[in-house]
Amino acid sequence: MLARTWNSDLAYNFRTSPVALASAALALILIVAAAFAPWIAPHDPTDVASLSLMDSFKPPLGMADAEWSNPFGTDNQGRDVLSAIMFGMRISLLVGFLSVLFAIVVGVAIGLLAGYAGGIIDTLLMRVADVQLTFPSILTALLTDGVITAALPRTMREGLQIYVIIFAIGISLWPNFARTVRGSTLVERNKDYVMAARVIGVPSWRIMLSHVLPNVIGPVMVIGTLGLGLAIIAEATLSFLGVGLPPTQPSLGTLIRFGNDFLFSGQWWITVFPGLTLILMVLAINLLGDWLRDALNPRLR
């Protein structure tokens, strides 16, 4: 099994593509840094007791008064920026992964149903997707987030905010998956292997799940990877605007917003380092997605 994976076309393509290797390495470093933040971060930014205002506004390494214990400097509360970034990436990645997963589940289900059932069901579902695609996805996410947050009782808002964000971003991304899956499903459902299953009376839901789904899921992986970048950006945008996650769960976007206040007073590092991290993370994910798309495209082989 392992040897087979290693020798597959995709694995060979991966091994021989410098861009793919570099972006995968970068993504891996960032993901590991985020996943193991509580153990490897130099400080715990959530531990209020360890904060001291004496440590505030320390500059990053390479500037006067810099200290090795705070390589990216500290913020106005004396929090270590590097540690805050590592903890912030956890939130950003978690929200990104879960919202893309949600969008995949919803989009694939709707796309399969629309493509396989056809007729009025197809028309209705796809018109909904078309209408949603006429809005920028960040607007959809903003609107969904606002409506749900307003509907929730005030006491529950903070605890549920992360799920609301995941739902809002997921909802803004599903039409891409639905349209792709519907298109492939339209092709697959008329193939003879589907006919063969229908002749012996296999129920439609089973044909969709066991026959059609495995044959339409390939492009979903590509859009999913590219969508992960979009979702992380969307979360950062929402948090930057202040409608995202509460300050108790600071993501990269929240950090950028906090740091923005000090940009003109000279403490640029508080906002620039989280911003750079966000750029690197999304760049790595998008390059991986682009590579996967090209590697799976038979016309470019």
Added chain:
Amino acid sequence: MPAQPEPPVGCMPMTKLKVLEAVAVSHYFDVSRPFLQRVFTREPRRMLRAVDDVSFAIAPGTTFALVGESGCGKSTIARLAVGLYAATDGDILFENQPLSSARAQPALRRRMNMIFQDPYASLNPRWRVTDIVAEPIRAFKLATGSADIQARVGALLAQVSLTPRDGEKYPHEFSGGQRQRISIARALASEPDFLVCDEPTSALDVSVQAQILNLMRDLQQRLGLTYLFISHNLAVVRHMADRLGVMYLGRIVEQGPAEAIFRAPRHPYTRLLLDAIPDLEQVGRARTPVGGELPSPIAPPPGCAFHPRCPLANARCRVEKPAHTTAGDVQVACHAVAEGRDA
């Protein structure tokens, strides 16, 4: 149980047992443009008459073949016969029951299956061969337990001259002919006695065609299978068919025992088709080519659909649809034959 419909009188000369019977079956496809466009351009609905008033019956253990050009509706009949399409008009009876009610009963549905034309599209590329062949076994619960299912799949693969070890592979690891064998193994997995074969060899090399055809004949003799065999290849049909129906633009223009039709074709279209078969003993002889194009089934010619290409057509052929006339065991739908102008 729904009441059994009365057998039609005078429609079929055969009164013997029949596995499948089609009575005046028609199937139209709606090829109209979308509703809004139709409203704006004031265009009427457009129907494609893929199958138009077709009747035939297939006796147990025999092969009924349908031949015709591409687009004449033979594949539509194949799909109607297994219930993939519902007939617009007319009745299809399986074991003397309406097809829809027969297909609602697993015990009857199990007894019909289909072999497809394209061996590349008919096997799910993501499934192992074992799972492909086992699908009907699982669907009809013909065996339970993976060891039992494996044994059955192995036996089925052996029956089509593959080895049980081939089951571990994926379809792309096989050639076209081997894939068609897998297709046949899958069709046999539900233990059917009626198989619809939709051009099972037209996508294969000539040498492989012979192997598959011989395999199918061999299986027919051993298992007592009944075939509805669709083809555009007259040589293949000659090899396989007991009875033969020649289709033109959705209608069967001549049907009867294959031998009789090949020996003495009567309908002008059949004659032109048979005349086009290459013959080693008559190299270089003058042939009458079938001139012209197949007319559009959306707007078929009035009268006999074949009249624009028919050497015997006259004024009556252009206005009046010919009815079937029976001579011996052969039915022909042609004014020229009925009037004796065909000499």
